[in-house]
Amino acid sequence: MxxxxxxxxxxxxxxxxxxxxxxxxxxxxxxxxxxxxxxxxxxxxxxxxxxxxxxxxxxxxxxxxxxxxxxxxxxxxxxxxxxxxxxxxxxxxxxxxxxxxxxxxxxxxxxxxxxxxxxxxxxxxxxxxxxxxxxxxxxxxxxxxxxxxxxxxxxxxxxxxxxxxxxxxxxxxxxxxxxxxxxxxxxxxSSNRQLDLDQAWRLKGSSKLTRRSLAILKETWHWREQEAVKANKPPYFIVRHEDLVRLAETVIDRDTKTVWPHKLSTRRFNSLREAVGQALDLDSDNCPEIPQVNRRRIKASEKKLYESLKEIRDKQAEELKIDPTLIASRSTLVKLSLEDGEEKEKILPWQRNLLNL
The missing domain is CATH 3.30.420.10 (Ribonuclease H-like superfamily/Ribonuclease H)
Incomplete structure (x- = not known):
């Protein structure tokens, strides 16, 4: 110094x-x-x-x-x-x-x-x-x-x-x-990062929830955001992600006791119950949709291209002595192999050159 x-x-x-x-x-x-x-x-x-x-x-x-x-x-x-x-x-x-x-x-x-x-x-x-x-x-x-x-x-x-x-x-x-x-x-x-409020509340483990449970999760996620700002503490320290998902899952399950998060103050617990109540009062039509995963079958030609790109990537990485995923991750290789994909324009020029694209 x-x-x-x-x-x-x-x-x-x-x-x-x-x-x-x-x-x-x-x-x-x-x-x-x-x-x-x-x-x-x-x-x-x-x-x-x-x-x-x-x-x-x-x-x-x-x-x-x-x-x-x-x-x-x-x-x-x-x-x-x-x-x-x-x-x-x-x-x-x-x-x-x-x-x-x-x-x-x-x-x-x-x-x-x-x-x-x-x-x-x-x-x-x-x-x-x-x-x-x-x-x-x-x-x-x-x-x-x-x-x-x-x-x-x-x-x-x-x-x-x-x-x-x-x-x-x-x-x-x-x-x-x-x-x-x-x-x-x-x-x-170095740009504005707008939080996608339609997706941010869809936490890990929520993909198997019903529409009503998704409504509960969405409402309680927004509740947690407000509590985090009030307390000036990261949201995870208010209620863990997995506890919100578990709550949403058990509130409407008649065979399972509702699993409320532990160690909440009386005020915070009561406000969380209100948030859950608001989600339960929603009309069914207003509950969030269950995300649809559209998977199409990979064509033989696309699979062949994927294997070819992977072989090229791995050979280049071995010769250069660098991590293969620096050239292209597995998901990037999959996207590059799709005939209707646009991934080629998204990767960097040096990566395209190494992959012979």
Whole structure:
């Protein structure tokens, strides 16, 4: 950690830092959120490393962080496992980076089987990080010194790591593959993610429920969402997914005692009973439909194409010494083999080339 490392939580401190940020072409960046402790999730901390400076920026203070994101525009952001970081920054300030270099994906493209940040730093640089604050409550203020050190370590070594990986990507002629992956990451995660309320409540295990039980599940799922926001706790900590499904299943089963979730307060239990009652009062026609799975028979020609694509994929992966699913997962191969599918246009150019498509 450099001597100038510190926590920025005032506008004057941010203003003082921004000129140095504007001068650099690259930024090592990581974020911390509160998904294990709050609901909905929010950006709690930004860790930034540039030449000679490593800082923590506190978006939970009264700080206006929009000048920070303006300064980050057009920089190359060095990140590790960037998907959630991109989502958090977009949610916080509609920020869409110009370009990123994701060290996790670089490692995967190079064939590393252990590609966590600690794994890579240990193997390539000989550094082992303390991960003791991994599940810390990042809404906590003031941050402890241990939390600060943990957070800064996640951005501190990204430049050294990225340089090593980029050199190897160039040597193996895979840099363009990685660039395509990073562009797709920005496209998919730096955007509005609208929750599909018609599907979000259809939890694992609900596919066998009756229409009335589906109505109960839908109503109680919305109840749980409201309770989670009120309590500022993740929904799973209010009532587990499987307990909602079990409740929906047993309420109308005359041969089974209704299985209510355990350890609910009187207020919460009564409001849950009301939600169940509203679902029971629904007209049958207004109950959710049971999802229909339309399966058609796979043609012989499609099966033959699938086997051919799998053989090509596996051979390429073995020669390149990379995970075959990087080229195409099993589900992707199935979709590519369907004559009426559009999967070919969805995979990346380097993947199409390796599959001879």
């Amino acid at each position: 450099t001597e100038s490392s510190h926590l920025i939580d005032t506008q004057d401190q941010l203003k003082e830092f921004l000129p140095a940020l504007r001068k650099t072409d690259w930024v090592g960046l990581d974020t911390e959120a509160d998904s294990l402790h709050s609901y909905p999730e929010k950006l709690c901390l930004l860790q930034i490393s540039i030449p000679g400076k490593d800082v923590l920026i506190d978006p939970l203070s009264s700080l206006d962080i929009s000048p920070l994101f303006e300064a980050l525009n057009k920089k190359e952001l060095l990140m590790h496992g960037s998907d959630n970081d991109l989502r958090l920054m977009y949610a916080a300030n509609k920020f869409v980076p110009d370009r990123i270099f994701d060290t996790m994906w670089a490692a995967r493209v190079l064939g590393f089987t252990a590609f966590g940040l600690n794994d890579l730093l240990s193997k390539l640089i000989g550094i082992t990080l303390d991960k003791g604050s991994q599940k810390a409550n990042w809404t906590r203020r003031p941050l402890t010194e241990k939390m600060k050190l943990y957070a800064l370590n996640d951005s501190l070594h990204l430049r050294s790591l990225a340089d090593l990986l980029k050199t190897e990507l160039k040597t193996k002629a895979r840099l363009s593959w990685h660039q395509q992956i990073c562009e797709r990451l920005i496209e998919e995660h």
